[in-house]
Amino acid sequence: MPFPFAASTPVVPVILPFHHFACRSNVRLVMRSSSALRVLFQFLVCSVAATTSAHTQAAPDDTDDVADGEERSIEEASKAPTDTNGDAEGEELVATNVPSKRTYRDTDKSFSHKGQFNLGLGVGVGYRVVMRYDKSPECSTARDDDGFPVKMCGYVSPLMLDAAFGYAVTGGFEPFLWGRFGLAQESNSHTAPLVMLGVGTRLYTIDDSAFKLYIEPALGVELEGAATDAYARVYEYKRDLIVRLGIGPQYDFSRNVGIFATAGLTAGMFRAIQTWLDLHAGVQARFP
Numbered sequence: 001m002p003f004p005f006a007a008s009t010p011v012v013p014v015i016l017p018f019h020h021f022a023c024r025s026n027v028r029l030v031m032r033s034s035s036a037l038r039v040l041f042q043f044l045v046c047s048v049a050a051t052t053s054a055h056t057q058a059a060p061d062d063t064d065d066v067a068d069g070e071e072r073s074i075e076e077a078s079k080a081p082t083d084t085n086g087d088a089e090g091e092e093l094v095a096t097n098v099p100s101k102r103t104y105r106d107t108d109k110s111f112s113h114k115g116q117f118n119l120g121l122g123v124g125v126g127y128r129v130v131m132r133y134d135k136s137p138e139c140s141t142a143r144d145d146d147g148f149p150v151k152m153c154g155y156v157s158p159l160m161l162d163a164a165f166g167y168a169v170t171g172g173f174e175p176f177l178w179g180r181f182g183l184a185q186e187s188n189s190h191t192a193p194l195v196m197l198g199v200g201t202r203l204y205t206i207d208d209s210a211f212k213l214y215i216e217p218a219l220g221v222e223l224e225g226a227a228t229d230a231y232a233r234v235y236e237y238k239r240d241l242i243v244r245l246g247i248g249p250q251y252d253f254s255r256n257v258g259i260f261a262t263a264g265l266t267a268g269m270f271r272a273i274q275t276w277l278d279l280h281a282g283v284q285a286r287f288p
Helices: 019-058 062-079 084-097 101-106 229-234
Strands: 117-131 152-156 160-167 173-182 195-204 211-222 240-252 257-268 273-287
Touching: 117 173, 117 257, 160 195, 160 273, 173 211, 195 240, 211 257, 240 273
Parallel strands: none
Antiparallel strands: 117 152, 117 160, 117 273, 160 173, 173 195, 195 211, 211 240, 240 257, 257 273
């Protein structure tokens, strides 16, 4: 296939006039971009440096403050007057205005029982629980399957009168002699009115206060026998050793008169294994 142009056709070179201009423009653009980046970087560096400098200037100097504070403290301490005699006089004045414990106890405001005799009378009631031995008095009219008295039972005991006479060795230690006397026979056990005699003590918590609490341990002997000879021939009414522990409050109206209430637990073991839970209330007189 023949070439579309003839061999004799002249070839005219075409020169693009804008070629060199485009190259120069690209170079200028690159240079301008580099300059802008360089200026931006310098601006960032300067900004960071300025911020750091401002923060450093605004931050307090702890070392200088501490040193200044120590210097001021030393100066104030050196300037402060040292009046030893004045302090001693102030301490003596305060000490003389505060009454001693002995002085307080010697006044009429103290309700301590120390050095006083006392007589207490109270009335109460109890609930008795009995576990019988074979020869122990019966405690109920009930019978077991074999027709014998039941081994264990409980019942309310008759009213009781308590009396105590004692002497307060100290404000918190008050030993006494005591007695408990039943006001009626016990129909359940067919015994005569209760009779107990013993010794005990009251241990007060706050002895010089009008209102006080106490613990009352005591030992005693139960002495009553059978209500009739018929029961005495069938059962054994042994004397019993009694251990009692009471606790309660007392309020003294004055150094000579007070009232009390006692909740106590009493136990015996020879006549039968028996316990009482009793409540008593009464009055206590003291002299001189």
